[in-house]
Amino acid sequence: MDLKALRASLKASGASWSVPEHLGDKLDTEELSRKYATGALPAPAGTLTARMPRMRQPEGVAFREWQPNVLPLLRQLAAALPKSWTWRNVNGQDWVLPARDQGGCGSCVAFGTAAAVEAHWRIQKAQANLAIDLSEAALFFTNDRQCNPGDPQYGWWIPAALDFMVDQGVCFEPNYPYRPINQVATLVEGTERTIKLRGYDSSSSAAQLKRWLFEEGPLATGFTVYDDFFAYWDGGARGVYTHVTGGVAGGHVVLTVGYDDDQSCWICKNSWAPRGGGDGFFRIGYGQCDIDARMYLVQDLYEVYTVDELPYNPNALRIVDEGANGWLLTDGVSRMKMFDNKEDARNALRVARRYTRHGFIGRDNTRGAKRMDYIVEYWTGNSGLPWEPLTKTDAIPYNPANVVSEDLNAQGWRLKEGNHWMLLAHDMNDALAMLRVVERYSRMCFIGRGNTRPNRKSYIMTYWE
Numbered sequence: 001m002d003l004k005a006l007r008a009s010l011k012a013s014g015a016s017w018s019v020p021e022h023l024g025d026k027l028d029t030e031e032l033s034r035k036y037a038t039g040a041l042p043a044p045a046g047t048l049t050a051r052m053p054r055m056r057q058p059e060g061v062a063f064r065e066w067q068p069n070v071l072p073l074l075r076q077l078a079a080a081l082p083k084s085w086t087w088r089n090v091n092g093q094d095w096v097l098p099a100r101d102q103g104g105c106g107s108c109v110a111f112g113t114a115a116a117v118e119a120h121w122r123i124q125k126a127q128a129n130l131a132i133d134l135s136e137a138a139l140f141f142t143n144d145r146q147c148n149p150g151d152p153q154y155g156w157w158i159p160a161a162l163d164f165m166v167d168q169g170v171c172f173e174p175n176y177p178y179r180p181i182n183q184v185a186t187l188v189e190g191t192e193r194t195i196k197l198r199g200y201d202s203s204s205s206a207a208q209l210k211r212w213l214f215e216e217g218p219l220a221t222g223f224t225v226y227d228d229f230f231a232y233w234d235g236g237a238r239g240v241y242t243h244v245t246g247g248v249a250g251g252h253v254v255l256t257v258g259y260d261d262d263q264s265c266w267i268c269k270n271s272w273a274p275r276g277g278g279d280g281f282f283r284i285g286y287g288q289c290d291i292d293a294r295m296y297l298v299q300d301l302y303e304v305y306t307v308d309e310l311p312y313n314p315n316a317l318r319i320v321d322e323g324a325n326g327w328l329l330t331d332g333v334s335r336m337k338m339f340d341n342k343e344d345a346r347n348a349l350r351v352a353r354r355y356t357r358h359g360f361i362g363r364d365n366t367r368g369a370k371r372m373d374y375i376v377e378y379w380t381g382n383s384g385l386p387w388e389p390l391t392k393t394d395a396i397p398y399n400p401a402n403v404v405s406e407d408l409n410a411q412g413w414r415l416k417e418g419n420h421w422m423l424l425a426h427d428m429n430d431a432l433a434m435l436r437v438v439e440r441y442s443r444m445c446f447i448g449r450g451n452t453r454p455n456r457k458s459y460i461m462t463y464w465e
Helices: 003-013 029-033 108-125 136-141 158-167 206-215 227-234 342-352 368-374 428-438
Strands: 084-086 193-203 219-226 248-260 265-269 281-285 295-305 308-311 318-321 327-330 335-339 355-361 376-382 395-397 403-407 413-417 420-425 443-447 461-464
Touching: 003 227, 029 227, 084 206, 108 136, 108 158, 108 193, 108 219, 108 248, 108 295, 136 158, 158 193, 158 219, 158 295, 193 206, 193 428, 206 219, 206 248, 206 295, 219 227, 227 248, 318 342, 327 342, 335 342, 342 355, 342 443, 342 461, 355 428, 368 420, 376 428, 403 428, 413 428, 420 428
Parallel strands: 376 461
Antiparallel strands: 084 248, 193 295, 219 248, 219 295, 248 265, 265 281, 308 355, 318 327, 327 335, 355 376, 395 443, 403 413, 413 420, 443 461
């Protein structure tokens, strides 16, 4: 459909938007569509649209406008919703991050849901300018999604993304920078911190959606993209979009940040590069293109720190001969490590005296008989005690700048330097925390690798330097 025909249709229908003159008559909507990727798919039959949601307020209960640092039940009551509301201007501040560009990859579900979490994190922390940049790549590619129509794993749906953020959480852009191309999930920067959800809810009631926007924050939503939307967007997204003509191009997920009853529209944040002087946001009429068929509210965000460190007194460390069981390293309070022979135990004592905490990553993994393969040990905290030399060393050097963690699906995550496999992690959070440790050092060291006991791994101590 050329833009000349579209302009005629818009005029005939009295649409509230128009195609600007700088887009010539001969330009075609199909040509414009090549600039933008969709990627939202209908959720499979039987997919749940809420998970551990908070109890909703009954209809007729007074509204409570969001207020920073005030508990919901203590907020000011409002008899009715305001005629318009946008999180781009609440208390004179913009709580929504600028629009980002998903490029030519059908990853809009990851962008729309990550944008919801970012906005709610600012709202929950009551800091409109709080810096937060979540990794859409980790959210998308860790779930084996791919960019291009025709790929078996093309596209996604909102509940699956939200379920992942409940179960595993989402890390930050430096941990896995986004590139709009098909790729295997690879973490490049470690962290002990991810953000998770305790639950989410959804609704197809416009009244409920407006209440959530007013009281809680933005909502992730999908809509059907028709050919004429590309002209609307490329022209700068001025006016309120309503579908006039053209076929279905695909499904797309955006973030609803507000509403306006005077213009009968939702206010949304897109993940396409702004065009024609636009800012990445647009307005779309109520009921248009299934925009309000169902919207999703993220709830109760929290931070997860994936470390498990046990403090001990380095001055109280000693080794105990337990006969056939081997030699025990203890601080007199807890049983810390077992060793095959006295020399290994003495070397372990000398290492442990350097530190004050015994750390683990992955001890809660559920890998059954292979559980030990997915646990990483480290020692941390400077005791200040003199460093005594070891009688034998066993250390593998590596370049910390080259270490990444790669998703192996059911096998977990593999930490590697080039072709050298280093560690296995149970899930993404463990992989991030392991990377965090590995990046601090340049040698992975062991005591006791030569032991021949049936439970050999229980008699090996790992430390880093």
